[in-house]
Amino acid sequence: MQQRHEPADSLDYFPTPPWATRALCERLSLFSPLHLMHAWEPACGEGHMARPLGEYFAQVRATDIHDYSGTYRAQNGICNFLNPAEWPQDLRGKPERAPDWIVTNPPFRRGEEFVSTATAVARSGVAVLVRTSFLEGKRRYKSLFEPKPPTMVLQFVERVPMVKGRLQKTASTATSYCWIVWSAKIRQRTQFQWIAPCRSRLERPEDYSEDKESPDQSPLW
Template sequence: MAQRSEPLDSLDFFPTPPWATRAFVRHVAPELGILRTDIVWEPACGEGHMAKPLRETFRTVLASDIHPYGYGRVADFLAMQSVDAQNVADLIATNPPFNQAVAFARQALRFAYRGVALLVRTQWLHTIERYELFREFPPFVIAYYVERVPMHRGRWEPEGSTATDYCWVCWKHGAEPRAPLWIPPGQRQALTKPDDAMRFGAPVAAPLFETGA
C-alpha cells in the first residue's frame, strides 16, 4: 500500500498539498531558525504547489524546475556547479523526485546557507545509500506527519487519500542532531484555505523571484 509505481522515464511529479507546506512552515521551520525575511528556494517546484504556500510567509521564494511546468525558472538543479546571484538561499525546501532525493540532498547541502528540508516518504529513510548520506551529514531533525499527506501523480486532489506516510528530513548547518518531532493531527483541516482548490487547480506562470507581502 505504501508503494507507488513509476515508469523509468517519469519525472515523479507528485504535487504537495498546500496545507502540508503550511504545516511545515508552522511547526518545522521555526526549529530550523528560518525567518520571514529569509530567502527560500524550491528547486523542484513543478506547478508551484509548494512554492506558493511558502510565499505566504517568506519574503522571497525562488522557484525552479528541470521541466517547464509553467511556474518558476527552468533549471536543472542537479547540473548546477555553483550558486549564482539567481540562486542564493538561506533554506532549500522541496519535495524531490524520489529516486534522486539523495542527490538533491547533497546538492542542497552545498548550496543552502542555513538549512535544507526535504519532504520524503518515510520509506526513503531506509537502505544503505541513505545510511551513507546520514552518516556523512546527520540530519538536524526528522519531522513526521501524524496524519497522511495525500499525493497523486501529476495533480493535486483536494479530497484525495493515501496509505503512504511522509516526513521532512531537515539539516541545519552548525547544529547538532536533535530528537524527531511530530507534526500534530488536524493540519489538513486547520490549514486548508477556501480558495486552495481554485488557486492550485491549474498552473500559473510566475517569475523566478517572488516577494511576499
C-alpha cells in the same frame, strides 16, 4: 482548465498539498526568522509548495527541470537542480546571494542527490518532504544519514495524499511522509518530532483552485 504538459519520461511529478508545507514553515519559524529570509524551491512543478512558502519567507525562488506550463510558469527558471552549471546566473557562484533555505519535495529516485546538492548551497538549512521509507536502507544510511545526520525528522501523524500529476483534495494514500531538516546553524543529535494533526487548520479552499494567480511575493532575489 489549464492544459498540462507532462514530461515524456517520469520526473516523479507529485504536487504537494499546500497545508503540508505550512506545517513545515510553522516548525521552522520556531528557530529561524523565515520572514527575513530567501527560500529556493528547486523542483517546483506548478508551484504547490512554492506558493505557501511565499506566505512565510520574504522571497521565494522556484525552478524546475520541466516547464509544466500554467500560470506559474512565468515565475520559474527552468534548470536541472543537479547540474549547477545550468542554474540561473544569479544563483551561481555568489555565496552572499545563496538562498537561506532550500525546501522541496524532490523526485523520489533523486532524493539523496537533491539533499547533497542543497546542503552544499543553502546558508541556513534544507528541508525535504519524503516518504518515511526514505529513512530506511543500509546504502543510504552509509552514504547520507551517517555522514550527514539531519537536525530533525518531522513525521506527519496524518497522511499527506499525493497523486501523480495533479493535486486532489479527496485523494487518500497508504504512504507515510515526513520532513527531513538539515540546519546549517544548529548542531544537535537528530531529533524526532511528530507533526500533530493540522490539515483542517492549515488547509484553504483556494489551495485546490485550478486557476491560480501568481504569488504576491516577489519570486526573485
